[in-house]
Amino acid sequence: MKKGVFIVIAGTDGSGKTVQTKKLVENLKNVGKDVETIEFPQYGNKSAALVEEYLTGKYGSADEVGPYRASIFYACDRYAASFKIRKWLDEGKIVIANRYVSANMGHQAGKIKDTAERDKFLAWLEDLEFNIFGIPRPNLNILLFVPPEIGQKLVDKKGHREYIGGKKRDIHEADLEHLKNAADAYMYVAKKYSWLIIDCAPNNELREIEDISKEVFEKVKEKI
Numbered sequence: 328m329k330k331g332v333f334i335v336i337a338g339t340d341g342s343g344k345t346v347q348t349k350k351l352v353e354n355l356k357n358v359g360k361d362v363e364t365i366e367f368p369q370y371g372n373k374s375a376a377l378v379e380e381y382l383t384g385k386y387g388s389a390d391e392v393g394p395y396r397a398s399i400f401y402a403c404d405r406y407a408a409s410f411k412i413r414k415w416l417d418e419g420k421i422v423i424a425n426r427y428v429s430a431n432m433g434h435q436a437g438k439i440k441d442t443a444e445r446d447k448f449l450a451w452l453e454d455l456e457f458n459i460f461g462i463p464r465p466n467l468n469i470l471l472f473v474p475p476e477i478g479q480k481l482v483d484k485k486g487h488r489e490y491i492g493g494k495k496r497d498i499h500e501a502d503l504e505h506l507k508n509a510a511d512a513y514m515y516v517a518k519k520y521s522w523l524i525i526d527c528a529p530n531n532e533l534r535e536i537e538d539i540s541k542e543v544f545e546k547v548k549e550k551i
Contacts (some may be wrong), residue, residue, distance in 0.1 A: 331416035332551050333463055336543075337429035338471030339510045341478030342527055343536065347471060350540035351547060355421060360551065362509050363415045365408055367401070367426040374407035378487040389505055394435035394448055402456055409462040416463060421551060428456045429468050432516045437508035447545040449516065467550050469543060470513060475506035477528055 332459065336351070338344040348364060355362045368375040377400040386392050415422045431452060439445040456462055517524050523546055527534055 329419045331351055331418065331420045331422060332467075333412070333416060333422045333424070333465045334467045334469065334547060334550070335424045335429055335465040336452050336469050336471065337426060337433070337513070337522070338504055338527075339433070339473055339475065339478050339513055340549065342471035342473045343539065344425050344471060346505060346536055347540055347543055348423055351543055353511040354544045355423075355547070355551075360431060361418075361420045363420050364423045364425070365412065367408070367427060367430065369408060372404070373402040378404055385407075389434075390438060394438045398431045398452055398455065399442070399473070402428075402452075405456065406460040409460065409509050410539050412463050424465070427465060427468075428452065428462075429470070429516070429522070431456075433513035434505075434509045434539070436516060437505065437510075437512035439512075440508075445512070445515070445533050467547070468517075468520065469546065470517045470524045471527050471539070472480070472510070472513065472524060473528045473533070474531060475510045477531060477533065479511075495507055 334351075336344050338347075338418045345366070348366070352362050352364050368378040370379060381392060381397060381400055386396075389397070409411060412422055412424075432449060435452070436445050436448055439448055457464055514524075516522070525539060525542055525546075527539055
């Protein structure tokens, strides 16, 4: 049986990860592909409980919790889902994840300004996720990028969000400085690990959803 393909949709806040994940799944199914999808964090599941409390600010600000502790919260949730992901891949399916380790690399590495310390953190995170927890490595990471100022405004247009008690923004989204740092870190990591970068707002002009989804699909077709 042909081995499955694991594709991750990553992105800065407000970049349209959920919409583009749905579009990609739809496009793949339309050409007869067997596709499964999963979204992180798995809000409402026991494995995401610490993530939910962290994002509501129960443990303090994002900087107070720090990159290492916060990363462990998210890693546990991914470990819980890894058995399902591996099963799908073993069945030869295409698996699309809306966020994955890439999200930790952006948001948590953004808390670390020093390049050497940032690289040390990224090496630690890779070891934690892929060696200690042994979760599957993606075949392709796609980064959807919008500038943080635009992204924060787009976040405010989202509907009711149960995991933060119906508020518009979680502690990451409410902090523009955090979003700027995360955006910088996302670009740093994307270049470091050779991710595919999709510029969703060239010259601060947001592209049409269909235009972005077409580019994503064309790039994915090269991998499957």
